[in-house]
Amino acid sequence: xxxxxxxxxxxxxxxxxxxxxxxxxxxxxxxxxxxxxxxxxxxxxxxxxxxxxxxxxxxxxxxxxxxxxxxxxxxxxxxxxxxxxxxxxxxxxxxxxxxxxxxxxxxxxxxxxxxxxx
Amino acid sequence: xxxxxxxxxxxxxxxxxxxxxxxxxxxxxxxxxxxxxxxxxxxxxxxxxxxxxxxxxxxxxxxxxxxxxxxxxxxxxxxxxxxxxxxxxxxxxxxxxxxxxxxxxxxxxxxxxxxxxxxxxxxxxxxxxxxxxxxxxxxxxxxxxxxxxxxxxxxxxxxxxxxxxxxxxxxxxxxxxxxxxxxxxxxxxxxxxxxxxxxxxxxxxxxxxxxxxxxxxxxxxxxxxxxxxxxxxxxxxxxxxxxxxxxxxxxxxxxxxxxxxxxxxxxxxxxxxxxxxxxxxxxxxxxxxxxxxxxxxxxxxxxxxxxxxxxxxxxxxxxxxxxxxxxxxxxxxxxxxxxxxxxxxxxxxxxxxxxxxxxxxxxxxxxxxxxxxxxxxxxxxxxxxxxxxxxxxxxxxxxxxxxxxxxxxxxxxxxxxxxxxxxxxxxxxxxxxxxxxxxxxx
Numbered sequence: 001x002x003x004x005x006x007x008x009x010x011x012x013x014x015x016x017x018x019x020x021x022x023x024x025x026x027x028x029x030x031x032x033x034x035x036x037x038x039x040x041x042x043x044x045x046x047x048x049x050x051x052x053x054x055x056x057x058x059x060x061x062x063x064x065x066x067x068x069x070x071x072x073x074x075x076x077x078x079x080x081x082x083x084x085x086x087x088x089x090x091x092x093x094x095x096x097x098x099x100x101x102x103x104x105x106x107x108x109x110x111x112x113x114x115x116x117x118x
Numbered sequence: 119x120x121x122x123x124x125x126x127x128x129x130x131x132x133x134x135x136x137x138x139x140x141x142x143x144x145x146x147x148x149x150x151x152x153x154x155x156x157x158x159x160x161x162x163x164x165x166x167x168x169x170x171x172x173x174x175x176x177x178x179x180x181x182x183x184x185x186x187x188x189x190x191x192x193x194x195x196x197x198x199x200x201x202x203x204x205x206x207x208x209x210x211x212x213x214x215x216x217x218x219x220x221x222x223x224x225x226x227x228x229x230x231x232x233x234x235x236x237x238x239x240x241x242x243x244x245x246x247x248x249x250x251x252x253x254x255x256x257x258x259x260x261x262x263x264x265x266x267x268x269x270x271x272x273x274x275x276x277x278x279x280x281x282x283x284x285x286x287x288x289x290x291x292x293x294x295x296x297x298x299x300x301x302x303x304x305x306x307x308x309x310x311x312x313x314x315x316x317x318x319x320x321x322x323x324x325x326x327x328x329x330x331x332x333x334x335x336x337x338x339x340x341x342x343x344x345x346x347x348x349x350x351x352x353x354x355x356x357x358x359x360x361x362x363x364x365x366x367x368x369x370x371x372x373x374x375x376x377x378x379x380x381x382x383x384x385x386x387x388x389x390x391x392x393x394x395x396x397x398x399x400x401x402x403x404x405x406x407x408x409x410x411x412x413x414x415x416x417x418x419x420x421x422x423x424x425x426x427x428x429x430x431x432x433x434x435x436x437x438x439x440x441x442x443x444x445x446x447x448x449x450x451x452x453x454x455x456x457x458x459x460x461x462x463x464x465x466x467x468x469x470x471x472x473x474x475x476x477x478x479x480x481x482x483x484x485x486x487x488x489x490x491x492x493x494x495x496x497x498x499x500x501x502x503x504x505x506x507x508x509x510x511x512x513x514x515x516x517x518x519x520x521x522x523x524x525x526x527x528x529x530x531x532x533x534x535x536x537x538x539x540x541x542x543x544x545x546x547x548x549x550x551x552x553x554x555x556x557x558x559x560x
Contacts, residue, residue: 002123002126002127002240002241003239004134005126005129005134005137005138005219005238006216006219006238006239008134008135009138009141009142009216009218009219010212010215010216012138012139012142012215013142013212013214013215013216014208014212016142016211016215017207017208017212018208020207020211020361020364020365021204021207021208021361021362021365023188024187024188024192024360024361024362024364025192025360027188027360027361028188028189028190028191028192028360029189029191030191032193036193037193037194037195037196038195038196038197039195039197039266039267039269039357040195040268040270040356040357041268041269041270042351046268046269047269056272056276059280060276060279060280063280063283063284063438064280064283067284067286067287070287070290070291070446071287074287074290074291074294077453078246078293078294078297078303081294081297081298082297082301082303084297084298084301084457085301085464088461088464088465089465092457092461095457096454096457096458099450099453099454103447106446106447110442110443115438115439115442115443117434117435117438117439
């Protein structure tokens with residue numbers, strides 16, 4: 001039952017967004033030509049690209065991996081924070097050990113230059 | 119189940135629908151307001167007037183812009199992945215609306231004779247829900263950049279997603295301190311816990327980290343790198359036109375409202391009246407709190423505009439450095455410190471003042487050490503610099519034409535004697551016999 005209001009709001013939001021996208025295609029003028037349908041690159045001939053965008057810097061991939069590591073750390077931190085009062089000293093020591101372990105990996109990545117962008 | 123959840127549980131369906139429509143309408147209207155507000159305020163900051171033609175004080179400007187966009191040509195590049203290109207604005211906009219669902223914007227009121235609370239839904243994991251839904255919004259941006267089949271949108275989309283996930287980590291870590299103190303992840307519970315002190319005051323470091331992270335998370339100036347027009351044209355929405363573009367714009371502004379509302383809920387006491395007003399008994403009852411809540415959100419929106427009017431855009435490496443090397447380690451250290459303080463207070467009978475003084479002492483010693491460290495490093499750097507740029511003698515005519523000396527350089531004394539006399543030898547080790555010889559010859 002808790003989720004019924006979310007379903008209402010979600011229905012309205014999705015309906016509005018889909019309506020806008022469809023309406024935008026119908027209300028506007030349609031006077032296409034070849035240049036308009038090309039990818040925009042400030043007026044020069046667009047660079048040929050393989051489908052899906054071709055290659056991109058591996059740094060983004062590394063950032064995504066690091067994000068997953070830290071996101072999982074956060075997911076573990078939340079229940080601990082909520083139940084903090086009932087866990088006592090044991091909970092604190094456990095969590096400090098956990099944070100320190102992840103921090104070792106973080107320090108390694110930092111030292112190896114995984115966080116440098118140029 | 120707390121009061122709010124039980125109040126919400128017996129809402130009839132028409133009340134739920136009514137509140138959902140109101141929330142939707144509020145978000146659309148406040149977006150229209152925000153765009154005009156931002157343009158007017160930033161214009162004042164830049165000694166301009168800003169839009170003032172449509173409606174009183176230009177208040178209908180964004181409505182006019184919306185109508186104009188609806189009648190613009192809807193282009194799809196021939197290289198685009200049609201289906202995803204079509205879906206990306208929807209994926210970006212819908213979560214922006216949905217994230218607002220758990221924000222409490224008022225206490226118990228009566229709507230058409232039905233007791234309810236001014237909040238759409240209340241979960242024990244409310245804040246986690248906001249984070250989860252906000253993450254879905256990032257898919258819209260990545261997919262928009264990817265599906266355009268064009269260089270700039272792809273780069274913009276990648277940048278944008280890297281930026282948002284980096285700052286989401288800092289944002290998530292800044293919440294941990296709130297959960298530690300409140301003992302709950304439910305938004306209504308967190309507001310209820312702030313009846314004495316706002317968490318923005320007692321957990322100020324978390325609040326500061328959140329404020330930086332929320333600007334990074336919404337791609338706003340000075341962190342609007344995905345839209346750095348000097349580098350990437352328009353970023354991920356370069357290829358979008360007409361209402362599809364309008365949807366991305368709407369999503370960005372709703373996300374601004376969302377993070378501001380979340381900041382209000384977690385750090386600024388939610389709908390509770392600020393201090394001087396809170397002395398009045400009726401301040402936290404009935405419909406008044408809605409006013410305080412909107413005022414707090416609009417003040418945070420003003421902070422966004424203020425930042426845009428004040429700060430230049432960061433470089434990408436500086437931006438990532440701030441997120442990964444600044445905010446994340448600081449928030450981890452702050453969480454450990456806070457948890458330690460709370461545990462010590464609970465387990466031992468050391469009073470808070472002693473504890474505060476101890477930590478203040480540690481902080482002062484740490485700061486002093488870092489100053490000493492900085493001073494030593496600066497001296498080392500200075501000696502290095504001195505060696506490199508030591509004042510040299512410079513022959514003004516060495517390049518064939520006269521060149522003035524650079525700072526720190528001095529010109530050669532023009533030789534009075536022809537070169538064979540050896541007079542121009544300031545660098546020669548002036549040992550005794552040599553000088554004597556020269557003197558003899560001169």
